[in-house]
Every structure is written in structure tokens, then in C-alpha cells.
Amino acid sequence: MPQTYAWLSIAAAVCTMALKAGGYLLTSSVALLSDALESGVNLLAAGVTLWMLTVAAQPPDTEHPFGHSKFEYLASAVEGGGIGIAAVGIALTAWGRLHQPVALPALTEGMALTVLATAINGGTAWLLWRAGRRLRSIALRADAHHLLTDVWTSVGGVLGLGIVHYTGWLWVDPVIALAMALHLAVVGYHLLQETVAGLVDTALPLAEQALLQTVLTDYTAQGIRFHALRTRGAGRRRFVSVHILVPGDWSVKQGHNLCDRLEQAIAQTLPGTAVITHMEPVEDPLSWQDEDLERFTA
Ligand SMILES: [Zn+2]
Ligand SMILES: [Zn+2]
Structure with missing residues (x-):
């Protein structure tokens, strides 16, 4: 106690x-x-x-x-x-x-x-x-x-x-x-x-961001792409959000399985991390218009 x-x-x-x-x-x-x-x-x-x-x-x-x-x-x-x-x-x-x-x-x-x-x-x-x-x-x-x-x-x-x-x-x-x-x-x-x-939602320390990159790089080798990676710490918790770009003909189930595996891999590398993913078809030019960190600007 x-x-x-x-x-x-x-x-x-x-x-x-x-x-x-x-x-x-x-x-x-x-x-x-x-x-x-x-x-x-x-x-x-x-x-x-x-x-x-x-x-x-x-x-x-x-x-x-x-x-x-x-x-x-x-x-x-x-x-x-x-x-x-x-x-x-x-x-x-x-x-x-x-x-x-x-x-x-x-x-x-x-x-x-x-x-x-x-x-x-x-x-x-x-x-x-x-x-x-x-x-x-x-x-x-x-x-x-x-x-x-x-x-x-x-x-x-x-x-x-x-x-x-x-x-x-x-x-x-x-x-x-x-x-x-x-x-x-x-x-x-x-x-x-x-x-x-x-x-003020400072990004995670560079050493932790590097660990995150090694997890993502594993998947890049399988032809999956990532962008708009955002990180922040909140006390003992960490938050990561990222866009995942996969072939457009994947089924929803296939995509969701990947998200779950990736979220688990990140949480195992950086304990206490909540991961939010956003999935996009890699061939669609629309998917690449939101590479910047600001997604919708009025
Ligand atoms: Zn889910
Ligand atoms: Zn995107």
C-alpha cells in the first residue's frame, strides 16, 4: 500500500x-x-x-x-x-x-x-x-x-x-x-x-520518440506507411496518435487487427501509453493531404 x-x-x-x-x-x-x-x-x-x-x-x-x-x-x-x-x-x-x-x-x-x-x-x-x-x-x-x-x-x-x-x-x-x-x-x-x-503538451522525450519509431519501422518493412505522428506526456501516462496507411482493398477487419497489434506493440514498448490511430488507403491522394499536424483548419 x-x-x-x-x-x-x-x-x-x-x-x-x-x-x-x-x-x-x-x-x-x-x-x-x-x-x-x-x-x-x-x-x-x-x-x-x-x-x-x-x-x-x-x-x-x-x-x-x-x-x-x-x-x-x-x-x-x-x-x-x-x-x-x-x-x-x-x-x-x-x-x-x-x-x-x-x-x-x-x-x-x-x-x-x-x-x-x-x-x-x-x-x-x-x-x-x-x-x-x-x-x-x-x-x-x-x-x-x-x-x-x-x-x-x-x-x-x-x-x-x-x-x-x-x-x-x-x-x-x-x-x-x-x-x-x-x-x-x-x-x-x-x-x-x-x-x-x-x-503545454510537450512531445515525449526524443529517446522515447526513437523507441516509437523503431516499432513503426517494423511495420514500414511490411509496406505500411505512417504520418501525422503526435506524442505527448501527461504525468505517468503517454498519448500517441498516428495515421496508418494501408492498401485500400483491405477489409475493415484486416485493418482493425493491424491497429490493435500496433497499439499493443507501442504500449509494450512504452508502458502506460494510450494510442489513437486513424486508418487511410495508401493509394488515395486524399490520405496524404493531412500529413501536416493540423488536420482541419478553418
Ligand atoms: Zn478496436
Ligand atoms: Zn493522414
């Missing part, structure tokens, strides 16, 4: 966020504040993952005949936006602190809380990673990846606070926070970029 693991990661995110927020309140360190905010983002991500696993996995219905996989983009938009806002907030706070350093009391206690939070995160990441591999769930593995990133930034934060503790260099704290903000900004940017690419 992937849902059980999604709940586990939500529980872990709540715990670590509370511990790190406690660390920030004790020490008023911006590095710990950014670490706590990152856990907040992880909480958001975990919630979104749970939502995605339930909504996006639903089979197509009359209201959403192409399936619900595009709901994943809403999830990643929320996640990317949240990460971006956190990055800006951290950067602004850290910038202010660089110019007006603040004393950091109770550093050891704050570090201890963060170490505890990091242990919880690390353990959860390991469990999610194992489950994600066993259940072949991309969402769970992505979630584990987020948690691991959080572990590394926490380790960086604790090391930095250790330096502040032994040297008294207060500037180390905001510098670490700025580095974390930069990292978060990059992660958020990539998430939003992927989201936009999916929402």
Missing part, C-alpha cells in the same frame, strides 16, 4: 518540522529556520504525494476521459511554488542577518534537536526508498529523494552551527542559509519547468 508510506512520510515531516522549528526558536539561527522551512516544504510534498497517489491513479471516467494523470502537474506546481516561496523568504532573512548579525544562544540544544530530526528523516527516507523500489512507485522514490536532500542540508546546517559555536563567526549562519536558499530555488525551478512542459 503506497498510501501507508505516504502517511509515514507526512508523520515524519510533522515531527522534523516541529523539532527544527524548536531549534530555530532556541537559537534564532537562520540556517535552522531554513532547515525548518525545508521540512515544511517536505510536509507539503508528502501531502501532495498522497493526494496524487489517490487522485491521479484513478482510471479514466466520463468527466476525465483521458485519465487523471495531469492532476500530477497541479501537485508539482504547488510543490515547486512552495519551494520557491521558501527560498525567497530564507534568502531575504539571511541577507538581513549578514548585515545585522544576531547572537545565537543555546546553540548546542538547537543542534541536538536538528540531529534528532535528521535521524528521523534519514530513517524514513530509507524506508520510503525501499518501498518505492519494491512497489515500483515513482512518487514514493521522489519523496524519499526529497527527504535525503533534507538530510544533507541539515548535516550542512549542523556543521555550520558547530563552526559558529567554536569560532564565534556569526556570518557563517546566514551564509549557510543563503546556500540552502539557492539550492531550494534550483529544485523549485526544475519542478516548475517540468510542470509547465507537461501542461
Whole structure:
């Protein structure tokens, strides 16, 4: 049950966020504040993952005949936006602190809380990673990846606070926070970029298009022709539509058998692909008038 693991990661995110927020309140360190905010983002991500696993996995219905996989983009938009806002907030706070350093009391206690939070995160990441591999769930593995990133930034934060503790260099704290903000900004940017690419119906990656071509080439050798090939991704689902040109004297049954075989071959090469075919007589000039991607233009 992937849902059980999604709940586990939500529980872990709540715990670590509370511990790190406690660390920030004790020490008023911006590095710990950014670490706590990152856990907040992880909480958001975990919630979104749970939502995605339930909504996006639903089979197509009359209201959403192409399936619900595009709901994943809403999830990643929320996640990317949240990460971006956190990055800006951290950067602004850290910038202010660089110019007006603040004393950091109770550093050891704050570090201890963060170490505890990091242990919880690390353990959860390991469990999610194992489950994600066993259940072949991309969402769970992505979630584990987020948690691991959080572990590394926490380790960086604790090391930095250790330096502040032994040297008294207060500037180390905001510098670490700025580095974390930069990292978060990059992660958020990539998430939003992927989201936009999916929402505007970008064609499948070139490697997947090449796989598709190898399937079609098998049939070209048998004298069948193709054109107007269109591809797009929608979350975990893929959509392919193509015109198939066969001899005009084929029976409907013969043609339909070919369509079914081709659709199956494509779905086997690229799992989760919905294929829509349009059959045309190869000798008829009319068939070749719609080679372009725009079929009917008004
Ligand atoms: Zn059919
Ligand atoms: Zn055509």
C-alpha cells in the first residue's frame, strides 16, 4: 500500500518540522529556520504525494476521459511554488542577518534537536526508498529523494552551527542559509519547468520518440506507411496518435487487427501509453493531404 508510506512520510515531516522549528526558536539561527522551512516544504510534498497517489491513479471516467494523470502537474506546481516561496523568504532573512548579525544562544540544544530530526528523516527516507523500489512507485522514490536532500542540508546546517559555536563567526549562519536558499530555488525551478512542459503538451522525450519509431519501422518493412505522428506526456501516462496507411482493398477487419497489434506493440514498448490511430488507403491522394499536424483548419 503506497498510501501507508505516504502517511509515514507526512508523520515524519510533522515531527522534523516541529523539532527544527524548536531549534530555530532556541537559537534564532537562520540556517535552522531554513532547515525548518525545508521540512515544511517536505510536509507539503508528502501531502501532495498522497493526494496524487489517490487522485491521479484513478482510471479514466466520463468527466476525465483521458485519465487523471495531469492532476500530477497541479501537485508539482504547488510543490515547486512552495519551494520557491521558501527560498525567497530564507534568502531575504539571511541577507538581513549578514548585515545585522544576531547572537545565537543555546546553540548546542538547537543542534541536538536538528540531529534528532535528521535521524528521523534519514530513517524514513530509507524506508520510503525501499518501498518505492519494491512497489515500483515513482512518487514514493521522489519523496524519499526529497527527504535525503533534507538530510544533507541539515548535516550542512549542523556543521555550520558547530563552526559558529567554536569560532564565534556569526556570518557563517546566514551564509549557510543563503546556500540552502539557492539550492531550494534550483529544485523549485526544475519542478516548475517540468510542470509547465507537461501542461503545454510537450512531445515525449526524443529517446522515447526513437523507441516509437523503431516499432513503426517494423511495420514500414511490411509496406505500411505512417504520418501525422503526435506524442505527448501527461504525468505517468503517454498519448500517441498516428495515421496508418494501408492498401485500400483491405477489409475493415484486416485493418482493425493491424491497429490493435500496433497499439499493443507501442504500449509494450512504452508502458502506460494510450494510442489513437486513424486508418487511410495508401493509394488515395486524399490520405496524404493531412500529413501536416493540423488536420482541419478553418
Ligand atoms: Zn478496436
Ligand atoms: Zn493522414
